[in-house]
Amino acid sequence: MDLQYYLQQLVNGICLGGMYALMSVGYSLVYSIMSFSNFAHGGVIMVGAYVGFFALTALKVPFLVAFLLCGVGSGLLAVIIERLVYSPLRKRRAPSLYFIISAMGASIFLENFVIATIDGTPRNYPTLFSNSIKIGSLSLGLDSLLMIIVSAVSLFVLMIIIQKTKIGLAIRACSYNEKAGTLMGINSSLVIFVVFLMGGVLAGFAGMLYGMRFIVKPTIGQVTNKSFVAAVFGGLGSLPGAIVGSLLLGIMEIFVASINSSLRDLFVYALLILVLIIKPSGLMGKPVEDKA
């Protein structure tokens, strides 16, 4: 067990964490505005993975087109879910518990909808990037590299939108205080629309990258449980927190698994409980107690 070994495990951890980051940002975005955990996010990611799969195999479009289709498909789906499921609740000023329950319902609905319309059989993406680059004895798959690059670029673009544009300013204002923002003339419906659209597009990218690296099946939405843990760990509602939390969680998970793989999930969920007990606001989150 030399340095190379630990470096390789570190690279593995960053790859895993990069994927968590792409997924957990969706949780944090919605949480920052609407203060509830959008568990339908996993379903949106799963649908993204299917869109990419069928774009590549049935429509036979090039990778980049399929990738964009994933973003469009999942973005639309996220917006539709918001309009159909959350918007009526919002108009009634329902408590956030109602949102969470509806989100879980939407997630189970999506899973079963795919089983009923497509089927439950797992599918494999055609191999697009089988090569790997080697630095010394370190090995990094092109698909993993792509995943890190896509995660980094899309998260960077997202940060720019939020920090530098007018709609970003509106999002930040609403995340600080939605009521006051609305009083100041911010169209909060538009802000929510944009937030779901951005979260959905990222979910689509994440879905396709997940499918390429692993597998496509109706239950992949469940892997997002771990990215949710990452979002809580980093501090729900904080984008930099979600990214840092995801990377740290990925790296820690890999090192735990390299010691004893059966401790892996035990560790992740123990961490979730510990964070909620000791520091509910996570690494970088707003100090809010209501974190569900």
Added chain:
Amino acid sequence: MKTSRKLMTLVLACLMVAGVLVGCGGSKGDTIKLGWMGSLTGEQAAYGICESQTLKMMVEEKNAQGGILGKQIELICYDTKGDAQEAVNVAKRLCAQDKVCAIIGPNASGQCIAIQSVLDQYKVPDLSTVATNEKVTVQDGKLKEYNFRVCFLDPQQGKIAGSFVYDELKFDKAAILYDINDDYAKGLKDNFIKVFTAKGGTIVAEEAYTGGDTDFTAQLTKIKEADPQIIFTPIFYQDFIMIHKQARTLGIELPMLGGDGCASQVLFDAADAVDGSYVINHVSLVDPAGDDFRKQYADKWNGAKMELNGYMAHDAFLLWCAAVEKAGKADPDAIAKAYCEVEVTGMAGKIKISATDHNPVGKSGCVEQIDGKNKTYKFITYIAAD
């Protein structure tokens, strides 16, 4: 409003009753009912679908030739969703409601073990296709009266794997990566270690994961560090594919050896990654002797490819037919008795069930190499299972 709601309730109730009646009314006079259960959905759907389609094809053919004992065969297929609890429900339904004379399937050991109590209660024999765990027919030294199978067992498969790696490939350093939550994987792993180390081989790394995990990079990096000559992966095909993909991106170009759970046409979806690896199988999937059978299946099911399970379902059906004819009646107990008295030649060689353990005698396993470029298997060798 109130009346319309009442009316609605009435209509719905009528529909439900009608549904139940339709569900029961499947029997068409005097037929011989054969039950099948297995995964039509879920991870192992490819296996179950192939089994049920093969049986449907064979039953149709047999019925066209006049059926059995002068009666038509009625095949009733149910989905177990790959779940042991669901298998128990389905077995009850087949025995109590449909009153079948025998069951073929399910396609996994865990489900076969789970349905034993139902079989004993209703005294209906089950003939399993690919359930290789020891406990399917004998548990704690006690023979299960109504459980039979047409395939070899895990200890035999572990032995085939151990002999193949040491004697055929002449490797003496092997690593293992397996699902710690799966009885099938654990059984194969233990028996592989026993045989391989007895011959003089060393297990340089033994890594586990939990079913449902999708990231294997931590374990694979550890295995790479241990520098084995082959990785033994006694798991199912989906994990087999994911492990291959991740191993290749980590720069691990080693071949892997999978058990019969890996042998699937789905492997060729990831042809580049799995190229060069080996799988143990009950029958060679490229044997010219099976050409007619594969062609018949493809013609019937829109060019579908035959899985191993189709061959085993074929053999199980032949054995069932022989047993019914021997028994002279479609009586579950008589069929159970006749299973040990008949002998048939199926796709996987001669099948004769032993009365002492309800397992087939004198089977052998074949090892095939995956040829990713041509998307086919290359036959390597047959190894006796006993």
